[in-house]
Amino acid sequence: MIRFLDAGESHGKALIAILDGLPSNFIVDIDYINDELKRRQTGYGRGERMKIEEDKIEILSGLRGRKTTGNPITMMIHNKDYEKWKNIIDREPEDKEKISIPRPGHGDLVGYFKYGTGDIRDSIERTSARETAIRTAVGALCKSILKEIGIDIRSKVNSIGNSYEEIVDLFDDSIYEKINNSSVRCYDEEIEKSFMKKIDICKEEGETIGGSVYISVKGVPIGVGSYSQWDRKLDAILSYGIMSLQGVKAIEFGNGLDLSLRGSSFNDEILYKDGRISRDTNNCGGIEAGVSNGEKIDIKVFIKPIPSIKKDIRTIDLKTREEKTTRYERSDVSAVVPASIILENIVAFYILKELLSKFPNDEFNDFKKAVKDYRDSVYIK
Template sequence: MLRFLDAGESHGKALIAIVEGIPSNFNIDMDFINNELKRRQKGYGRGDRMKIEQDRVELWSGVRGIKTTGNPITMVIFNKDYENWKELMGREPKDEEKIKIARPGHGDMVGFFKYSTGDIRDVIERTSARETAIRTAVGALCRNILKELDIEIRSKVNSIGNILDDTVDLYDDKIFKKIQSSSIRCYNSIVEEKIIEKIDMCKEQGDTIGGCIFISVKGMPIGIGSYTQWDRKLDANLSRALMSVQGIKAIEFGNGLDLSKLGSSFNDPIYYVDEKIIRTSNNCGGIEAGVSNGENIDMKVYMKPIPTVKKSLDSIDLVNRTNVVNRYERSDVCGVIPASVVLENVCAFEILKEIMSKFPCDSFQELKQYVVEYRREVYER
């Protein structure tokens, strides 16, 4: 079973993950993983924190050289900003140092009452999106393996606010190259300019903005996931993983939110052409009955605006129970662009987990052989 736990605080010494279930004898591409971390730090609307951090991961166990051994893999990313916080983070806070005013939309109030430490700082340190750095590293490791299984994951920004960049074929390399070179990660240059203007306006007004991310998984074999139990459905497990990322509020598979279609036009017709099973549409987003159907798994993921805003919002002092205005903590203006990279890698972990659930094995050679043979059986019999 593939699984991981991660730990660490936003301004703590490091972020750490222990990954169990990665097969042995796989040569890890460290440059690929570190490049994913670099991609996560880019994007228009990022805050000052990204000027401090230069994320790189270290592997402390589970590898010999760069080859996996089958043992649990420990991944570590050091926080450079820790040097600026180690005095405060290394001791009990004085009463005047404790944060007591909750920011609406954040985890401040719920965490304050749930864990009763008396300081919102303890909540902020773990609810922060800084945690997604180590999740990106874990997913990038899994994505490294998926690439060798001919499974690819790509994404783009579909919208910022109400400014839409229509979904395009992410597997047209010319189109995707343009998306990758965009600071917004969108395709339409005119739309890109409008989004930049919108983000600049939000920054000037002390506000933030959310949006939608389009993700596509190509190369998934038919039959990954299961309908036999509710907790084995592929779309359900992908949804849980994606919804666990900070700020994500909704997910759509295929065109599942298009209420204009009737059943006869929504369902994807099946054909057998030139000894291949094909569809002429992908309204279901590549999943039927909780199981992959061989088409691209297409998802739209919606992220709310970042809750930390400079604008005054009504809130309360949680200790004194008085009405106050919210406080400001260093933040991005728009987190949608880096979130697209995070979500690609969160998907990668979940996809590899499902693949290994169908093809349990100990070594990468076995895994690749099983997937190749299964594809041949499904598509060539």
């Protein structure tokens, strides 16, 4: 079983993760992990913080040369912005400096009462989406392992506000190249202009905007996950990870929210083509009864507008209970574009975790062989 913990504050010295349970003898590509971190930082609607940070991963343990040893892997990303904030972060604040005006939509109010430090700054530092940088690094390592065993994870922006783009096959390389070259990660030029215009309008008005992301996973064999217990179902496990991302409010697998479909049209008929079991449709999104069925795992994720807005909205001072207007701290206009990259890597961690549960191995080549042998036994012509 693989697992990880991460730590660090938004403006602290660094973000750190310890990833445990990876098999030995996998050759780690540091450049690939850094490329994923760079993908996370780019995109239309990003804020000033991304101009400051140039995220690079440093691996402190768990490798010898470039190979995993089977020992826990420690990852670190240094925060460049720490130098500007260390006088605030590294000392006890005076009472007059403590923040007591919570911003609606953030963790400010709940953190203030849950942990009782008397300063909302402590909640701000940990609830910040800055934490997703280290989670992206963890997921990128997992995604590189999945690629070696024939599993690919791709994504696109599905909507910004109420402007939608049609779902396409992300594994058509010509289409996916257009998506990766788009600053809003879509393939249609007119839709791209529409997405950018909505973001521009929100920026001018001091607003933010949400949207949705489409993720597709190709190559997961039949039989990953389980219906034997409620907490082993693959769609439940993926939902758990996806919902942990800041701003995510809803998830759809396949066409599960299409209310126009009836049972006869929603069910994906089982066929036998070209020596394998297959489907002509994928309304269930590649998972039945909590178990992968060999088709692509298709997920749509819906992301709320970022709550940090320049417009005044009502709140209170928690010390005096007087009515106030909300504070503003720097923010992106939209988090949908970077969320698509972060979600690819979150999904990668949970897919790899379930595969290692099904094919437990301490050594990578044994793991790879076990997956291949299983595929061969399932897809016999």
